[in-house]
Amino acid sequence: MYWNSELETIDRKSLQELQLARLNRALEAASRTSYYKKFFEDAGVDVSKVKTLEHLQDLPFTVKNDLRLSYPDGMVAVPKRDIVRMHASSGTTGKSTVIYYTRHDLDEWAGIVARGIVATGTTADDVFQNMMGYGLFTGGLGLHYGAEKVGCFVIPASSGNTLKQIQFFQDFGTTVIHITPSYSLHLVEVIREQGIDPHSLTLKKAYLGAEPYSEATRDRIQDLYGIQAYNSYGLSEMNGPGVAFECIHKNGMHLWEDFYIAEIIDPVTGKQLPDGEEGELVLTHINREAMPVIRYRTRDLTRFIPGPCPCGRTHRRIERIKGRTDDMMILGGVNVFPSQIETVLMNTPEVGNNYQLILERVSNLDKLHIRVELNSSMFHGDLKELDALRKKIGEQLRALITINPRIELLEPGSLPPSMGKAQRVIDNRKI
Amino acid sequence: MPHQVSVFSENKPGKIERITGALAKKSINIRAITISDSGDYGIIKLLLDKPEEGAECLKEEGIAATLKEIVAIRIKDRPGGLFDAASLLRQNSINVEDAYGFMIHSHEDAVFVFQVQNAKTTEKLLADSGFTVITDKELYLL
Numbered sequence: 001m002y003w004n005s006e007l008e009t010i011d012r013k014s015l016q017e018l019q020l021a022r023l024n025r026a027l028e029a030a031s032r033t034s035y036y037k038k039f040f041e042d043a044g045v046d047v048s049k050v051k052t053l054e055h056l057q058d059l060p061f062t063v064k065n066d067l068r069l070s071y072p073d074g075m076v077a078v079p080k081r082d083i084v085r086m087h088a089s090s091g092t093t094g095k096s097t098v099i100y101y102t103r104h105d106l107d108e109w110a111g112i113v114a115r116g117i118v119a120t121g122t123t124a125d126d127v128f129q130n131m132m133g134y135g136l137f138t139g140g141l142g143l144h145y146g147a148e149k150v151g152c153f154v155i156p157a158s159s160g161n162t163l164k165q166i167q168f169f170q171d172f173g174t175t176v177i178h179i180t181p182s183y184s185l186h187l188v189e190v191i192r193e194q195g196i197d198p199h200s201l202t203l204k205k206a207y208l209g210a211e212p213y214s215e216a217t218r219d220r221i222q223d224l225y226g227i228q229a230y231n232s233y234g235l236s237e238m239n240g241p242g243v244a245f246e247c248i249h250k251n252g253m254h255l256w257e258d259f260y261i262a263e264i265i266d267p268v269t270g271k272q273l274p275d276g277e278e279g280e281l282v283l284t285h286i287n288r289e290a291m292p293v294i295r296y297r298t299r300d301l302t303r304f305i306p307g308p309c310p311c312g313r314t315h316r317r318i319e320r321i322k323g324r325t326d327d328m329m330i331l332g333g334v335n336v337f338p339s340q341i342e343t344v345l346m347n348t349p350e351v352g353n354n355y356q357l358i359l360e361r362v363s364n365l366d367k368l369h370i371r372v373e374l375n376s377s378m379f380h381g382d383l384k385e386l387d388a389l390r391k392k393i394g395e396q397l398r399a400l401i402t403i404n405p406r407i408e409l410l411e412p413g414s415l416p417p418s419m420g421k422a423q424r425v426i427d428n429r430k431i
Numbered sequence: 432m433p434h435q436v437s438v439f440s441e442n443k444p445g446k447i448e449r450i451t452g453a454l455a456k457k458s459i460n461i462r463a464i465t466i467s468d469s470g471d472y473g474i475i476k477l478l479l480d481k482p483e484e485g486a487e488c489l490k491e492e493g494i495a496a497t498l499k500e501i502v503a504i505r506i507k508d509r510p511g512g513l514f515d516a517a518s519l520l521r522q523n524s525i526n527v528e529d530a531y532g533f534m535i536h537s538h539e540d541a542v543f544v545f546q547v548q549n550a551k552t553t554e555k556l557l558a559d560s561g562f563t564v565i566t567d568k569e570l571y572l573l
Contacts, residue, residue: 193491193493374439374495376490376493376494376495376496379439379495379496379497380497380499381437381438381439381474381476381497381498381499382437382474383467383469383473383474386439386469386472386474387469408471408472409439409471409472410441410472411439411440411441411493411494411495412493412494412495413493414441
């Protein structure tokens with residue numbers, strides 16, 4: 001089932017022609033903006049010389065800081081009266097980054113979100129409860145308009161207010177939810193506390209996004225709710241959610257290449273990597289009038305999955321995001337991603353759904369302190385069993401990260417529950 | 432078969448207060464309490480007059496609690512009172528994993544409560560050898 005079969009199954013050659021035409025249009029628009037005009041001049045590049053897709057590699061990267069420097073509107077390529085919406089990042093580490101959309105941009109965005117939703121088998125018969133934050137954050141509104149386009153019954157529940165969410169599941173027969181993985185794990189505990197069997201609910205699917213998570217966490221969410229969980233990828237710089245979405249085969253996310261030119265680069269050298277190798281995803285938005293963004297370094301690590309997908313879509317698939325380049329922890333000289341530790345923890349049934357990683361430096365040595373909650377239903381009242389559990393987790397992690405973590409078992413519910421994006425890593429190291 | 436309630440607890444101030452508070456609210460009486468700890472955390476073992484209800488009310492509070500089978504025998508409160516029972520267990524290679532004892536107000540008898548691998552056969556062995564095994568109902572009403 002396709003939303004737009006013509007574009008979703010377009011042959012690669014026609015897709016590349018479309019990409020080049022759109023790229024030239026985006027570059028032309030970008031060079032009209034005050035920020036990119038100077039940016040290209042400073043880099044000594046003439047964008048009118050980009051005649052093939054390969055020429056894109058001659059252009060400089062745009063990074064997060066460029067968006068901050070262009071604040072508030074240095075990258076806007078259309079008159080203000082044509083803009084109908086903005087979104088902005090929280091700006092916890094500096095000025096907000098603001099993204100602009102024309103009416104056409106919003107409609108196009110909703111279109112690719114609709115593609116993703118339909119690719120998972122969702123139809124107008126579904127009741128879609130959107131549990132991502134509405135407002136400046138793109139997560140809520142992004143899926144909202146796509147689901148409406150598909151014709152779903154949309155409940156704009158936003159995040160938090162957990163008891164009301166559960167009430168809505170029951171009263172409106174919700175079949176599809178959009179939620180962060182960490183909040184879904186908290187929610188399922190509250191459902192149980194209410195004496196409700198999560199499997200008895202009408203839920204069929206979850207769209208998980210907005211934070212990196214492991215395959216083990218997906219398995220856990222699927223088992224706990226008795227549903228299918230699909231990966232969704234997006235970032236506000238590229239509109240928001242919907243940039244890439246899993247189809248029913250759940251083997252990587254189709255990245256809509258008629259909207260984005262995707263490259264995988266070595267994060268250190270900036271050079272493109274051969275197909276199938278893991279590196280940093282770089283995206284060029286070639287289908288947004290209000291704000292073109294060229295070669296944006298997402299800081300997300302992934303790779304292209306080689307070969308075609310049985311669903312027939314010709315847009316390449318990216319693997320689940322392993323982490324962000326800035327999430328990488330260097331522990332005693334070894335590179336570790338929180339998602340690797342999460343895989344071990346979530347594959348351990350005795351461990352609950354919430355965890356925290358605390359990094360410390362004690363006499364010049366990196367120490368990792370892992371705080372996990374005990375899963376109540378796996379507690380048998382035996383102290384030896386708990387000590388053996390800690391040892392088991394410790395040994396599995398030592399094989400992965402070489403240093404010996406301290407594992408602290410906590411009572412269920414003692415870590416702060418996540419209502420949106422979870423804060424799992426606390427780095428107390430003074431460098 | 433009598434049961435105690437075993438509770439997982441972090442080794443921090445206020446933990447016993449939280450558990451006992453939840454039990455008090457439900458008018459559940461504690462007959463005996465013992466704690467084994469392992470550094471950051473430990474297990475609090477509670478002998479309650481209503482163990483099933485107690486475990487349930489703790490779980491409702493979000494506390495990790497579970498019912499654990501125990502063996503309880505009545506012994507004389509005098510020197511060597513426990514020795515006879517301990518000898519019998521040793522002769523039959525039964526390992527006591529965890530134990531505690533308490534006196535009954537009359538000061539004539541004491542109660543020895545312990546955990547073993549196979550509670551049923553241990554109970555039978557003790558009863559067959561003339562020990563007074565305390566049933567669940569008796570234990571909770573002591």
